[in-house]
Amino acid sequence: MPSETSHPAATGVTLILGGARSGKSAFGEGMIAASGLEPVYIATGQVHDEEMRARIDHHRARRGPEWTTVEEPDDLEGALARATGQERAVLVDCLTLWVTNLMMAEADIAARSARLCAALKDAKGPVVLISNEVGLGIVPDNRMAREFRDHAGRLHQDVAGVADTVYFVAAGLPLKMKG
């Protein structure tokens, strides 16, 4: 039962930050739908097992058949360049899963963030990026978790820097931070 917020139409680059089960993906989907453009979904999550596959299929069914879905766990920059267009609105869900994949692959995350920002500046149509804010709890004991939140935090700053609009979503409600 999401809240009955009417969604602003996606234009330019939008970053949506929020916590777990905050309604951030549904808010992003609503912005894409309100644009009236052909919706494209770029999923960055990697399918490791049947449970994940079932969950992805369930989400796809929820979005409806008008969405084109692209699964791209690594080359998000390339997928974005291929997906954007004047007739299309692209949803990226989510940046935190992308950071996880880059860490697993031992990629240069600062360089990849710069490439992503360049791809966003070149986008030919609206792009909405979803990400989890993960830095507002106690410092994790686990070193990998600390590195993850550092990478995620820096990526959020980079993307927010090039975004036209930034929202923080809690309890399904958007709070505009930029734009």
Place this chain on the structure above:
Amino acid sequence: MPSETSHPAATGVTLILGGARSGKSAFGEGMIAASGLEPVYIATGQVHDEEMRARIDHHRARRGPEWTTVEEPDDLEGALARATGQERAVLVDCLTLWVTNLMMAEADIAARSARLCAALKDAKGPVVLISNEVGLGIVPDNRMAREFRDHAGRLHQDVAGVADTVYFVAAGLPLKMKG
């Protein structure tokens, strides 16, 4: 030493989200006091030991003798229906403890959330609900903790959907997200 915010009077249904020691309960108590109505406190925390009992008694003393206190760890919907009235303003503290109790009892939390929202729509006087935002840290290792934050997040979206006013409180300061 809470900040000296003057409190808006509670009217309709208000959800107050915030972190640990954010001042969210004190802000809610202030809204109830500002209404000028007879204050009723519904405590959802379960008393497991003497320490908890001492803490609850301490909080009760802080609120003052004009408050009626109801302890209801499970049937919050019923307690609300019985407590609300034109002459009374009800504070529920807090939804996250209620979710914990429902999980322990293996209740159907989605169904209970729907019942709670129905009770809020039927409320005959102002209701202020306090809850902890718990989804803005690193994904917990513990499966139960992950389920807890999923349940809490969905409940917050549901309640925010029927609430007239939603605040996010940090450092004792309210940020209005709806209303």
Place this chain on the structure above:
Amino acid sequence: MPSETSHPAATGVTLILGGARSGKSAFGEGMIAASGLEPVYIATGQVHDEEMRARIDHHRARRGPEWTTVEEPDDLEGALARATGQERAVLVDCLTLWVTNLMMAEADIAARSARLCAALKDAKGPVVLISNEVGLGIVPDNRMAREFRDHAGRLHQDVAGVADTVYFVAAGLPLKMKG
């Protein structure tokens, strides 16, 4: 690559809350720089090893040679009283490290918070205090971590109560909560 926010000039007492890698320190440094006053940096972090020393030296180089740096892990109240002046703007980075140090020293944190607030009221020039919001994740298993977030949350409420301006920073973007 921080966002290109133009910074308001520091005046009076400002509290800046944010998560890990949220850009809160850079935002605070920008406020100090925009004041045009002589910048003073009070570092509360304790140097336990070479890695910490290297990190502090790196941050100092980033701020530039015009900054005076004071390292004060314990007597922040005294350091503030000595540092503030009509010609100077002081940045305190950060309150959460100070709370950690006070806990290690088994200090009376409520009393120290009151002393800090008194020092802030007496400040002769602008002061910007940086702190981590740590209370928005799952309740930590670890008792020390729970106590830490209780102490930090109460200190934030105290300081926000005497502050003229309070910001919450996420993804490098400031959200004004007071002032």
